[in-house]
Amino acid sequence: MSGASILEVRDLSVIYPGAGGTVSGPVGAVDRVSFDVHEGEFVGVVGESGCGKSTMLFAIARLLSPPASITGGSVTFRGDNLVTMADRQLNLLRWRNLSVVMQSAMNALxxxxxxxxxxxxxxxxxxxxxxxxxxxxxxxxxxxxxxxxxxxxxxxxxxxxxxxxxxxxxxxxxFTPELVIMDEPTSALDVVAQRSLMLQIKELQRQLGFAVIFVTHDMSLVSHFSDQLLVMYGGQVVEVGPTRMVFDTPSHPYSRGLLDAFPSVRGPKVELTGIPGSPPDLAQPPEGCRFNPRCPVVEGDCHSVEPELYQVGTVRSRCLRHNPERAGTVEVSS
Structure with a gap:
């Protein structure tokens, strides 16, 4: 994006203490998430239920409910770190500069x-x-x-x-804020109402110039509306980059799996394939790559080495197959 950065999220981590999953211990709902939002940009955040999307959103807006807490990282909005900001300062910022649209309007109103x-x-x-x-x-x-x-x-x-x-x-x-955070605002609507609302949001963006962080579990919903796409899995960002690049040439096996699970209205008929297995227990995540128990291209070191976000062209992918220390990179294809 050509506009200046208005929000910088760096290594943001959120933990729910106490019993969780199959063991008694802390649940790392968000693990070292980093990304930027620029002026007027539409950022989509996608992933399965329970991958940390909404928790990340509420952490950014400092709306987490106990016992959840931010355990690391920073959220910088126009030069001010929201994580360390006092409640009084936050109240001045909210609505005027930063606002949130909740998932269920019937419950939020x-x-x-x-x-x-x-x-x-x-x-x-x-x-x-x-x-x-x-x-x-x-x-x-x-x-x-x-x-x-x-x-x-x-x-x-x-x-x-x-x-x-x-x-x-x-x-x-x-108050015409600079950033509007939306937590699955279309989840309770039919497909016609979803498209109508998305078009409305984009038109309002064009008129008013605000940036959007849009959380959804529906990849197809943001395919034509977002500029940047974050794909989350197991509390981590596994792929991030320009939306069209992520859709056209997904670099992470999980991104490919999400795309293959949605039908296309264009092109030849193809059989839909789901992602086998279930998301990880975040109280006891797998060693190495968190996607390795479900990954169709898993290799030996995926079970022991935790991948970083590696640069792959204009996107970054959390897959060892793109580790530059390897002999070469491998394209994730269907």
């Missing part, structure tokens, strides 16, 4: 308060506004997301799922 009243609460919690200014801004953001402002008087249960999600996005845009 207050069911006994009208949409307009919730917008009013958010505005007044982060600034001083007259009643007329609150009304004017609320109408503006409802218009932005394509909802008739008459629904400011509606309660969440009176709106459809798609309208509730758009109302959540409208609330996130009340």
């Amino acid at each position: 207050n069911p006994v308060t009208s949409i307009g009243a919730q917008f009013k609460d958010a505005l007044e919690a982060h600034g001083k506004f007259t009643a007329a200014q609150v009304r004017e801004r609320s109408v503006e953001v409802m218009d932005l997301v394509g909802i008739d402002p008459v629904h400011l008087k509606s309660y969440p249960h009176q709106l459809s799922g798609g309208m509730r999600q758009r109302a959540m996005i409208a609330m996130a845009l009340l």
Whole structure:
């Protein structure tokens, strides 16, 4: 991306202490994750359920609930480290510069308060506004997301799922932040509503210029909308790079497996293949590469040597087959 970097995540790690999985011990939900987000960039984060996507997102926004805690790394937003920032400073930053759209709008919105009243609460919690200014801004953001402002008087249960999600996005845009973090905002919607919402988000991005981190388990959903793609597995980033490069020439066997699990609407018919096995127990992850028990191209040292993120053209891949210390690299193909 040509724009300046607004968010720099470096070696971010999150642990849930106590019992987890098959043993009693800490669960490393996020393990040394690093990436950048640039001005106006759309960053997709994909992977199976339980791979650490949402935990990473909440760690970035400092919204983790106990007993989860950040145990290492930094999250730098416009030069300020959010990990070490005091709550008072964070409250000034949230909504105005950085906002979050939760996964389930029905659960995130207050069911006994009208949409307009919730917008009013958010505005007044982060600034001083007259009643007329609150009304004017609320109408503006409802218009932005394509909802008739008459629904400011509606309660969440009176709106459809798609309208509730758009109302959540409208609330996130009340202060026109530079970065909007979205945690699977389309997961409860049908495919038509999903596409409509994605087009709406991209149009709002074009109009307002904010950057997006978009977490989803659906690779196909971000294929045409994201600029950069992070593929997560077992709490780690296993591949990161320009979205088109990851889709056209995936460098990690897990990325290839995710792509092969989704049907294409173009080209010849091909048999869909799933990824055998289950994601690792993060309380006791496998030695070496975390994907080795399920990998179709696993080799001897994959069971003992933990791979780094190796540069492969314009992407980085956490696969020993791309280790530059080896004689050559091997393309992961279907």
